């Protein structure tokens with residue numbers, strides 16, 4: 001079968017900027033454009049700005065399609081943004097049909113975590129995998145599912161809100177209104193909270209406090225990893241707790257989807273072997289025996305342009 005040779009475009013839509021890139025079929029970035037959204041007064045202006053970035057990168061190339069990654073809730077089947085993006089008159093906007101009308105090119109709209117999942121699957125740490133789950137541990141927990149080689153979206157295209165699976169019914173209050181969601185224990189925000197609670201309860205001094213004070217900022221996940229690397233006892237105890245909670249969520253994922261690979265994105269993905277090795281060990285302990293050794297846990301490979309790359313890859317002929 002002849003491989004598609006047209007270029008593809010990805011748009012990463014955010015509350016502060018629109019970043020757009022054109023890729024070849026092998027994932028090489030051919031052109032990139034970025035515009036700030038501050039000052040845009042209406043959805044019409046936002047759409048015109050998106051179109052401008054696309055026209056800028058497109059030049060004279062023939063384009064197979066435009067993928068758009070958006071934060072928040074997205075109805076991918078109907079190409080509608082439901083909510084979660086801080087842009088004027090944006091909730092309920094039929095972005096897919098608006099862009100198709102303006103551009104005369106096929107457009108697909110997906111949630112940013114799904115875009116990242118697909119990007120990692122096609123071009124990143126999930127290359128060669130059959131079933132892969134992508135989990136980003138940042139402010140919250142985002143995730144995307146690629147099952148048997150296909151991006152799995154579910155009935156309303158909301159599949160993969162794994163951060164809101166409950167691991168402790170009596171636990172901390174989550175932004176979603178429930179208690180004990182996984183993201184209240186394993187996100188970057190949660191790591192910082194657990195560390196700060198440990199510091200408040202401990203009589204001993206911790207390198208976490210010293211490192212944060214040197215930067216003039218509160219203790220964050222980064223300081224936990226740094227201090228743990230320096231042999232700080234409290235940081236290591238915090239890290240052990242975080243690895244336990246993270247492993248609980250990953251074991252739930254393995255039992256639910258039987259993936260051959262879980263890719264971890266977000267700030268925590270840079271934590272290195274000191275995090276990934278004990279995390280794999282803990283997760284293996286928590287899954288049933290037949291699952292042991294079936295699933296790799298890897299840090300994400302794609303960096304800041306993961307949204308652009310993943311959205312564009314929706315139109316890549318990847319097999």
Ligand SMILES: [Zn+2]
Nearest residue numbers: 164174176181
């Ligand atoms: Zn929740």
